[in-house]
Amino acid sequence: MREEDSNWFARWEEELPSPEELMPLSQTLITPDLAIAFDIRNPNHQQRPPSQQAPPPPSSAAQPPSQPTSAEFAADSGDLGSGAAGDEPARTLKRPRLVWTPQLHKRFVDAVAHLGIKNAVPKTIMQLMSVDGLTRENVASHLQKYRLYLKRMQGLSGGGGGGAAGANGGAGGGASADPATDHLFASSPVPPHFLHPGRGNSEHFLPFVPVPALQHHHQQQQIVAAAVGHPHLQSQYHRQMGHFGSSPNGQFEHPFLARQAQQPIHRIGVGGAPPVHNQVPNSYVEDLESANGNGGNGGRKVLTLFPTGDD
DNA sequence: GGACCAATAT
DNA sequence: TATATTGGTC
Numbered sequence: 001m002r003e004e005d006s007n008w009f010a011r012w013e014e015e016l017p018s019p020e021e022l023m024p025l026s027q028t029l030i031t032p033d034l035a036i037a038f039d040i041r042n043p044n045h046q047q048r049p050p051s052q053q054a055p056p057p058p059s060s061a062a063q064p065p066s067q068p069t070s071a072e073f074a075a076d077s078g079d080l081g082s083g084a085a086g087d088e089p090a091r092t093l094k095r096p097r098l099v100w101t102p103q104l105h106k107r108f109v110d111a112v113a114h115l116g117i118k119n120a121v122p123k124t125i126m127q128l129m130s131v132d133g134l135t136r137e138n139v140a141s142h143l144q145k146y147r148l149y150l151k152r153m154q155g156l157s158g159g160g161g162g163g164a165a166g167a168n169g170g171a172g173g174g175a176s177a178d179p180a181t182d183h184l185f186a187s188s189p190v191p192p193h194f195l196h197p198g199r200g201n202s203e204h205f206l207p208f209v210p211v212p213a214l215q216h217h218h219q220q221q222q223i224v225a226a227a228v229g230h231p232h233l234q235s236q237y238h239r240q241m242g243h244f245g246s247s248p249n250g251q252f253e254h255p256f257l258a259r260q261a262q263q264p265i266h267r268i269g270v271g272g273a274p275p276v277h278n279q280v281p282n283s284y285v286e287d288l289e290s291a292n293g294n295g296g297n298g299g300r301k302v303l304t305l306f307p308t309g310d311d
Numbered sequence: 312g313g314a315c316c317a318a319t320a321t
Numbered sequence: 322t323a324t325a326t327t328g329g330t331c
Contacts, residue, residue, distance in 0.1 A: 094325095095325095097323080097324055097325075098323095098324070098325090099323085099324090100323080100324085121314075121315065121316095122314075122315070122316090123313095123314065123315085136314080137324095137325070137326080138324080138325085140314090140315075140316080141323090141324055141325065141326090142323095142324080143316090144316075144317075144318095145323080145324085147316095184323095
């Protein structure tokens with residue numbers, strides 16, 4: 001059991017965002033707040049988040065990705081804002097629901113791990129994650145659920161000890177109430193520390209200090225990874241942009257950092273599904289329904305998919 | 312006033 | 322369901 005500890009720790013170290021990576025606390029120039037305040041409807045449109053972004057207006061003809069900024073606003077206007085008429089809707093804008101993909105979640109867990117379960121609070125986590133478009137509320141909500149999950153894990157493994165979450169693929173046992181949830185959370189290792197609070201010093205985490213935001217400097221470099229999904233269209237990105245996941249060298253994955261890539265990464269390999277339509281705008285991959293009957297899934301188009309291989 | 316957390320709503 | 326929003330509290 002100890003080994004596991006070391007083992008995961010080693011991996012952890014690798015996977016963990018190194019200072020350099022986190023350094024770029026590059027929140028987009030426009031903080032979510034500002035964005036909202038100024039009616040920048042989608043802070044996401046700013047740059048195509050390789051992850052998933054809400055493709056703006058379905059009806060509006062395809063807009064050539066030329067103007068990165070303000071111009072785009074105009075472009076996508078005419079859609080959801082229509083009702084309000086005008087530029088008033090600034091703060092009343094509603095963001096699309098955020099979809100916590102395994103990658104995003106991992107980032108989240110990394111942040112929490114670094115902070116230590118004790119210091120992990122929404123705001124701090126959010127900052128550490130430095131994901132464009134991610135709000136404190138998003139994190140808070142997810143954190144709430146995550147804590148619940150941890151609690152359950154504690155309870156379940158309480159007696160046996162040891163067997164932490166681990167990617168136990170089959171929740172077949174039945175104990176788990178939420179297979180889906182478990183899977184998502186299981187996609188990321190849970191630091192044992194989280195499961196063993198009170199025991200000994202639970203504070204052996206590096207005080208990783210969140211860099212003092214470098215506000216204006218990296219103007220264009222942002223780790224856009226927010227998985228903002230559109231109610232209708234869900235852009236999906238595939239992990240494995242180029243080399244990571246199973247690198248012989250053990251190169252850890254930087255799902256998020258890697259996201260900077262802005263090259264057309266058409267990765268539509270959804271479970272072997274052929275590239276249905278390749279008319280994808282130009283970059284992000286887009287997945288259409290694939291939610292196979294999940295035992296009675298209404299007719300949801302949104303899919304969080306991710307073959308969840310094992311990782 | 313801001314942030315956190317738990318509960319509740321969608 | 323998963324995520325968003327709300328309300329109470331510090």
